[in-house]
Amino acid sequence: MKKFVMMAACVALAACGSNETAEVEPVDTTVAADPATATGDMSGTYEVKMADGSVVMQTVNPDGTYVDMTNGTETERGTWRAEGDKMCFDPTGDGAEACYSATAPGADGTFTTIGPDGMETGSTVRKIEVDAGNQMMPAE
Numbered sequence: 001m002k003k004f005v006m007m008a009a010c011v012a013l014a015a016c017g018s019n020e021t022a023e024v025e026p027v028d029t030t031v032a033a034d035p036a037t038a039t040g041d042m043s044g045t046y047e048v049k050m051a052d053g054s055v056v057m058q059t060v061n062p063d064g065t066y067v068d069m070t071n072g073t074e075t076e077r078g079t080w081r082a083e084g085d086k087m088c089f090d091p092t093g094d095g096a097e098a099c100y101s102a103t104a105p106g107a108d109g110t111f112t113t114i115g116p117d118g119m120e121t122g123s124t125v126r127k128i129e130v131d132a133g134n135q136m137m138p139a140e
Helices: 002-015
Strands: 044-049 055-060 065-070 073-083 086-091 098-102 111-114 120-130 136-138
Antiparallel strands (some): 044 120
């Protein structure tokens, strides 16, 4: 924003000058994203429809932990981190860390995960909200 204001001020000042044409150098007006907010707040609860049709409810906590639940039973927990455009999940125990990226969200907010091998996993994900009554509802 500051660069835009400075550029506008320079253009206005130049307009007050002579009739001579001067070559204007392009100004970079892009603003770098704050790394802490570049991907938004990833914490929340997600409904993950696996390729086999099963559904996993994954809660991603702001403290860097996550919990997966299937049919009300905990199936996995561990830590997560963002690495560029990927989310990396490291399960507690002997499981290896795996990093996933995603397709662009559709109109309904769902996206498909892309596995560590660069191939779509067949799983679709959508962020949901949990209300006070513990009922899960689609995020708006």
